[in-house]
Amino acid sequence: MDVTGSDYQSLVSAILTAQGGAQNVLVTMSGNDCANTFVEATVTTNLHCEAGTVTGSYAYTKTTSKGDVTGSNGTVVITVQPVHEYHIMFPADLEGDCSNLRDTANVIDGGELSCDVLAVKVSDKRYNGATLNGAPVAECYKIFRTFTVINWCQYDERCGEPMQWAIVVPRDPRNNGNNGVNVLVRDTDMDRTEEIYYEDASGTVAYPNDEVNKANAGTKTYNQGDDQMTPDLTSVPACSHTTTYGNNGNERFAWMFTQHIFVHDQVRPEVLDPSEQVFYQNKNTCSSTVAIEFAAQDLCSGATEVQQVPAVAGNLAIERVKLNGAELPSFLTVTPSHALNGDDKGTNSWVVTGTGDASQLPIGDHKLTVIVRDDCGNLSLAKDIPFSIEDTNGIAPICYHGLSTDLMKDPDTGEGAMAVWATDFKASDVADCNAKTVGVKENIPDNQYYVVKDSGADGIADGVWDSHDGLNEAGIPASPQTSVIFDCDDAKVTQVAVRLYTKDALGNWAWCETYAIVTDARKVCPSAAASAAIGGAITTENKESVEGVEVALSGHSSVTKMTGRDGEFGFSGVTLGYDYSVTPHLDKNPLNGVSTFDLVLITKHILGVQPLNSPYKLIAADVNNSRSVTTLDLIQLRKLILGIDTKYASNTSWRFVDRSFKFADPSNPWKTQFPEVANLNDLAADAKANFVAVKVGDVNGNAVANSIVRTAGTFELKAEDQELKAGNEYRIAFTGDLKSVEGLQFTMSYDVTAVELVDVEYGVAKEEHFGIFAKEGVLTASWNGDAKSNTFATLVFRATSDATLSEVLNINSRITAAEAYRHNDQLSVELLTPLAH
Numbered sequence: 001m002d003v004t005g006s007d008y009q010s011l012v013s014a015i016l017t018a019q020g021g022a023q024n025v026l027v028t029m030s031g032n033d034c035a036n037t038f039v040e041a042t043v044t045t046n047l048h049c050e051a052g053t054v055t056g057s058y059a060y061t062k063t064t065s066k067g068d069v070t071g072s073n074g075t076v077v078i079t080v081q082p083v084h085e086y087h088i089m090f091p092a093d094l095e096g097d098c099s100n101l102r103d104t105a106n107v108i109d110g111g112e113l114s115c116d117v118l119a120v121k122v123s124d125k126r127y128n129g130a131t132l133n134g135a136p137v138a139e140c141y142k143i144f145r146t147f148t149v150i151n152w153c154q155y156d157e158r159c160g161e162p163m164q165w166a167i168v169v170p171r172d173p174r175n176n177g178n179n180g181v182n183v184l185v186r187d188t189d190m191d192r193t194e195e196i197y198y199e200d201a202s203g204t205v206a207y208p209n210d211e212v213n214k215a216n217a218g219t220k221t222y223n224q225g226d227d228q229m230t231p232d233l234t235s236v237p238a239c240s241h242t243t244t245y246g247n248n249g250n251e252r253f254a255w256m257f258t259q260h261i262f263v264h265d266q267v268r269p270e271v272l273d274p275s276e277q278v279f280y281q282n283k284n285t286c287s288s289t290v291a292i293e294f295a296a297q298d299l300c301s302g303a304t305e306v307q308q309v310p311a312v313a314g315n316l317a318i319e320r321v322k323l324n325g326a327e328l329p330s331f332l333t334v335t336p337s338h339a340l341n342g343d344d345k346g347t348n349s350w351v352v353t354g355t356g357d358a359s360q361l362p363i364g365d366h367k368l369t370v371i372v373r374d375d376c377g378n379l380s381l382a383k384d385i386p387f388s389i390e391d392t393n394g395i396a397p398i399c400y401h402g403l404s405t406d407l408m409k410d411p412d413t414g415e416g417a418m419a420v421w422a423t424d425f426k427a428s429d430v431a432d433c434n435a436k437t438v439g440v441k442e443n444i445p446d447n448q449y450y451v452v453k454d455s456g457a458d459g460i461a462d463g464v465w466d467s468h469d470g471l472n473e474a475g476i477p478a479s480p481q482t483s484v485i486f487d488c489d490d491a492k493v494t495q496v497a498v499r500l501y502t503k504d505a506l507g508n509w510a511w512c513e514t515y516a517i518v519t520d521a522r523k524v525c526p527s528a529a530a531s532a533a534i535g536g537a538i539t540t541e542n543k544e545s546v547e548g549v550e551v552a553l554s555g556h557s558s559v560t561k562m563t564g565r566d567g568e569f570g571f572s573g574v575t576l577g578y579d580y581s582v583t584p585h586l587d588k589n590p591l592n593g594v595s596t597f598d599l600v601l602i603t604k605h606i607l608g609v610q611p612l613n614s615p616y617k618l619i620a621a622d623v624n625n626s627r628s629v630t631t632l633d634l635i636q637l638r639k640l641i642l643g644i645d646t647k648y649a650s651n652t653s654w655r656f657v658d659r660s661f662k663f664a665d666p667s668n669p670w671k672t673q674f675p676e677v678a679n680l681n682d683l684a685a686d687a688k689a690n691f692v693a694v695k696v697g698d699v700n701g702n703a704v705a706n707s708i709v710r711t712a713g714t715f716e717l718k719a720e721d722q723e724l725k726a727g728n729e730y731r732i733a734f735t736g737d738l739k740s741v742e743g744l745q746f747t748m749s750y751d752v753t754a755v756e757l758v759d760v761e762y763g764v765a766k767e768e769h770f771g772i773f774a775k776e777g778v779l780t781a782s783w784n785g786d787a788k789s790n791t792f793a794t795l796v797f798r799a800t801s802d803a804t805l806s807e808v809l810n811i812n813s814r815i816t817a818a819e820a821y822r823h824n825d826q827l828s829v830e831l832l833t834p835l836a837h
Contacts, residue, residue, distance in 0.1 A: 048245045049115045049153035051082030082245060084194050085113040085186050088149050088255060090169060092180035095139070095262035114187075121148045128375075140376035143261040154253035159239035166254035167236055173198045183255055193250050196231055265376035269298040269316050271383035281363060281391045284753060286433035286441050288361040290332075294385045295349035298374040316348045319379055320371040331356050348372075358439030363389045363506070394510030395432040397449065397502045399425055402495075404517040405486060409524040416488045416524035422451035422481075425500045425514055434504045444502050450480040453516070454497035459489045460573075461496045463562060476509050477501065488525035490518040492573050530577075534680065535570035536689040538563055538584055538656065540705055541616045546693040547706035548586060549654070555580035565706045574683060582678040582689040586654040590640060590647050593695050593703025599641070601699045602634055615669035616657070616692060617699045625651040627670040637697050651696050659690040713827045715744060715820035717792065721806045721833035724799035729758060732805065733794045738764055743784025744820035746829045751808035752777035755797040763791035771815075780816040806833040 044055045056076040112118055123146050129139045150162045159165060172178050182199035233252060242251045272295045279290045296316050321328050328334070332354035352368060368385040403425055407416035429443040436445055455469050456462035465471055472478050480501070490496045495515040503509050534553065538546045545567025553559045553571045556578035561569045574580065602621045604610035606629060612618050623633040625648075639645040647653075658675040665671045678689035695703040717736045724730060738744075750757065757774060760767075764787045771780040783792070811818050811831040818829040 047080065049082065049117060051080050051115050051153075051245060054078040054080065081190065081192065082153065083114040083187050083190060084116055084151065084154060084251065086116045086118060086151070087113070087185065087199075088118070088183040090147060090181045090183070090257040091259050093171075093178040093260045093262070095264070097264050097266060098140075115153055117152045119150050119152055121150075122146070123148075139262040140265040141263050143263065145259045145261060147257050147259070149255045151253040154242050154245065154251045156239065156241040156245065158241040162254045163256070165236060165239050165252075166256040167231065167233065167252055169198065169231075169255055169257040171258065171260075178260065181257065185252075194252070196233070196252065198231055265374070265378060267298070268378050269296050269372050269374040269380045271296045271370050271372060271380050271385075273383075274385045277385075277387040279361075279387065279389055281358070281389055281433060283391070283393065283395065283433055286358040286439060287355050288358075288389045289355040290353065290361065290387065290389075292352040292368055292385060292387050293349065294352075294368065294370055294383075296370075296372045296380060297348070298378075316372045316374050316380075318350065318370070319373040320369070320382075321352065322369040324366055325369065328352075329354075329356070329360060331360060358433065361389050362439055363391055363434070391434055391504075391506055392508060394502055394504055394508035395430045395435075395444065396510040397430055397444075397500050397512050398427040399500050399512040399514040400427045402515050402517065403498075404519065406519045406521050407486065407488065407491060407524055408522065415526075416491070416520055416522075418486045418518070419483050420451070420486065420516070421483045422446075422449040422500060425451060425498060430502065432502075432504050434506050434508075436505050438505050444504065447482065448503050450477055450482055450501040450503065451484045452477050452481075452499045452501070453484045453486065453490070461490065461493045462559065463497065465497075465499070474509075475511075486516060486518045488520065490516070491520045491525055493518075494570075494572075531573045531575050532683055532686045533570060533572045534574050534580065534582065534683070534687050534689060535568065536582065536678075536691065537566070537568045538691045538693050539567050540693050540695070540701065540703075541614060542701055544705040546586070546654070548588070549656075549693070550585045552583045552585065553580060554583065567706065576683050576685075578683055580680045580683055582680070583676070584656040584691050584693075585652070586656075586693075587647075587652040590653040590697065592653070593698030593701070594637065594641060595702075596641060598697055598699050599634055599638060602629065602637070605629060606631060606634075611667075612699060615663045615666045615674075616694050617701075618667075618669050619655055619657070619674075619694045620696055620699050622670075623648060623651060623697055640697065648696060653696060655694040655696060656691040657694065659692050713822075713825070715741060715822075715827045715829050716832050717744075717746075717811065717829060718832045718834065719805065719809070721804065724755065724797070724803045724805060724808070726799050726801050729796060729798045730805075731761070731794050731796050732809075733763075734792045735790050736792060738787035738790050738792060741787075741820045741822045741827070743782075744829055745782040745816050746780070746811045746818040747814045747816045748779045748781070748809065748811050748831075749814060750777045750779070750797070751803070754801050754803040754808045755799050757795060758798050759796040761794040761796065763793045764789060765793045773815075778815060782816060784821075809833070 040059050040061070042057045044057070046052045047054070054077070056078075058074055125144045125146075127142045127144070129141050148163065148166060155162055169181055169183060171181070173181060184197040184199055185194050186197075187194045236252075238250050238252065242253065274294050277292055279288055281288045298316055318334060321334055323329060323332065332352050334350055334352050336350065365386065365388045367387070370380075370383050370385055372380045403420070405418045405420055407418050409415070410417045423446045426446075426449060431441050431443050433439065433441045435442045436448070452469055452471065454461040454463065454465065456464070457468045462468075465475060470478055480503070484498070486496065495517055498514050498516050499511045500514065501509055501511045536551075538549050538551070540546060545563075545565065547563055547565045547567060549563040549567075549569070551561050551563060551569040553561075553574070556575055557571075557580070559571055561571065563569050601610070601612070605612045605621065612621060612629075618629060621629045621633060623637045626632070636645070636649065640648070656676050658678050661675050663669050663671075663674065678691070680687050680689065693705070695701075695705075715736065717734055719732050719734050722730065752775075757772065757779065760770060760772070760779075764785075765781060765783045769781055769783040770793075773779070779795075781792075809831070811829055820827040820829050
């Protein structure tokens with residue numbers, strides 16, 4: 001059965017309904033002989049874009065007294081013939097300014113009127129317009145926009161690349177102007193050979209979203225004598241494979257049309273507002289290194305869907321860059337020096353880099369003045385890019401390590417006093433680029449040195465620098481003085497802390513700290529009221545001194561002291577006859593001495609396998625301060641080790657027990673309350689208050705209690721000393737008995753005014769074992785492993801001035817502590833620079 005016209009739609013609809021509907025369509029049975037007869041029908045479709053075949057298969061079964069009788073099968077094939085009718089609207093050429101140029105990338109009217117599915121591809125190519133002296137003669141550039149339309153209901157994959165079958169639609173079929181072309185495809189006689197026409201009418205070619213042209217989206221009629229032309233289709237053969245879809249092999253399923261767009265660009269590019277940019281003067285060289293960034297955009301380059309072409313589309317070139325109104329100096333470089341490439345539609349950025357001395361880039365505010373040009377010759381307005389050069393750091397003075405002075409009687413007051421100048425504490429001069437003249441490196445003059453002593457709240461040094469000492473929140477003197485007066489109060493303490501300040505011409509402060517020892521050998525100070533001293537020491541159970549404990553004296557006097565490395569503290573001038581309390585406190589670094597090994601030891605205690613053998617270890621194990629040792633202590637301590645907790649929830653990092661206290665039951669230190677404060681009643685003479693320090697969580701006693709370095713010897717790292725000549729490079733090998741240690745670490749400093757580090761040639765130590773801080777002249781090292789040779793590494797230095805290696809190089813603990821490790825011993829690390837033989 002062949003079905004033509006529109007009747008196939010009702011037939012297919014009936015066949016594709018439920019089974020009863022299919023029986024009525026396929027089989028008609030009547031008469032008594034047909035009683036008890038049943039028909040079973042199956043419908044199979046093979047359709048593409050609603051065209052193809054529909055096959056109905058059926059069989060009948062009659063029920064008789066002798067059983068069911070099945071008749072032969074039958075089939076009905078319905079062929080649905082494809083009808084291709086559609087129209088395509090290709091746009092007219094465009095010309096205009098980029099800001100008003102409309103986007104034409106989606107102006108194809110799909111126009112499918114029958115069994116068709118159209119797909120559109122749009123591609124652009126850009127060509128620069130003619131120029132004269134860098135400016136466009138007419139349009140700035142042209143865009144050739146090519147539309148390719150494919151009818152997927154006719155195309156067969158065996159045809160290969162669709163473009164080879166494309167019919168090129170003429171841009172002006174009637175030679176009456178490039179106002180667009182409609183392609184009309186019709187099959188009015190349903191013979192499967194389409195009639196194709198070109199419609200060249202300026203009044204009907206427009207955009208589907210325009211209100212006046214919405215009527216064009218419907219069925220188009222044509223009149224052969226109106227404005228239509230029949231194309232010549234002989235130039236491109238048809239693909240015979242399209243017969244697969246019920247066609248006759250003469251179908252045209254691909255179309256190509258090129259629109260021309262002429263772009264005029266009179267829009268200026270724009271240099272964007274910059275962010276704040278601040279650079280700092282190098283205090284060693286008095287020079288400044290800058291990296292000044294600026295960016296621009298061309299709004300015109302984003303007005304159309306233009307395929308970007310490197311170095312052409314949307315790029316801006318630098319027309320002019322000036323520094324502070326003058327031509328850009330040679331020490332500054334613009335990078336990149338030409339327009340950027342890319343497809344970012346006109347956003348470009350540059351950076352001006354270089355290093356200038358204090359005369360070229362002085363401290364203060366500066367500006368770049370920038371003009372850019374787009375690729376259509378339009379210049380931006382001049383834009384100022386401000387930046388500044390600053391110096392915000394002072395040069396710290398070099399202090400003498402302590403100074404002693406004796407009091408004399410002030411003739412005006414009769415009291416003991418001694419005036420000391422700030423420069424008396426100065427050990428040597430220091431130079432700064434802005435010492436007294438901005439931009440010139442010279443020594444800071446003596447009249448820019450200032451001194452402050454630790455006065456404390458009651459006039460006696462208390463070890464705290466604050467407003468009582470005349471300092472502001474930044475630690476700077478509110479009323480700077482070039483001298484300081486020591487008095488009888490200062491003679492009451494062992495040492496008076498002193499700060500020596502410098503201030504440069506820009507108002508930058510820096511300081512070093514030292515001390516003064518004030519004596520009263522002439523006995524010019526009045527006799528003090530009867531007083532005594534209270535002192536003591538804080539040590540661990542193993543007699544390790546504990547540093548940094550805050551010890552508070554309360555009662556008739558309230559004073560706070562910090563223990564030194566020896567763990568000792570002292571309060572002098574304490575008035576006799578009153579009650580006093582001494583209370584130590586330290587709640588820092590809870591992980592000090594705490595490790596998984598402590599968990600092991602506490603677990604053994606809880607299980608009774610290996611009980612903790614001292615009351616102080618039991619106090620350390622009581623992490624949650626519950627006056628017992630349980631698994632809850634293990635849980636809390638493990639959370640601290642894992643970093644889940646950062647401190648003890650109900651305990652302090654250290655506990656302190658009066659050393660004179662005797663535990664009633666050493667296996668249960670909580671049987672009676674142990675004292676954590678020393679009470680001294682009716683003070684009659686000098687007194688002692690000693691404490692045992694307990695590091696909570698540390699039951700094996702390996703917490704670091706002080707900064708005293710205990711080493712089992714020295715590891716010697718050697719480098720051959722030699723004279724360095726400016727301009728020459730030197731390879732300095734660092735060697736030692738590396739096979740005798742498991743690892744070592746250190747900080748190496750070198751004088752950046754004399755040498756610069758060029759390279760590191762690896763030996764036993766590799767790249768991952770070094771940290772390099774070239775600006776500061778510092779190299780850090782941390783290595784461990786099995787040494788295969790005795791060469792640690794070879795450093796390549798370039799001398800910038802004449803010097804001796806041993807004078808410009810040293811090993812210290814500035815960043816990484818200088819240590820080496822042999823078995824269980826810790827060794828110090830020293831650099832030896834013997835002369836070559």
